[in-house]
Amino acid sequence: MRYNPPMEITLSPEFESYVDELIAAGKYATKDEALTDGLRALRERQELSGAELEDLRREIQVGIDAIDRGEYEEFDETNIHKLAEDVHRRGMERLAAERLKRA
DSSP states (O other), X not given: OOOOXXXXXXXXXXXXXXXXXXXXXXXXXXXXXXXXXXXXXHHHHHHHHHHHHHHHHHHHHHHHHHHHTTOOOOOOTTTHHHHHHHHHHXXXXXXXXXXXXXX
């Protein structure tokens, strides 16, 4: 088994103070525990961001494919109000539906 010496890091005074506050508040027992949890959260956020990015790329491709098939509508200053009214109407319908679920 290979020996890995402990990693030494230097925190800014601001982050060192924050870690000390977390420990004083009883949220973590040691600096190592606080930093390990922070790195774990960072890794999870980056992994989630990667998955979200892939979802976004798929959705963009769906839109590109629809445009390639001619499935789109063009708007200009003469008909943009139609789009705005439709978006408003659908938003109000969704809001009403959500309120019914809560009631």
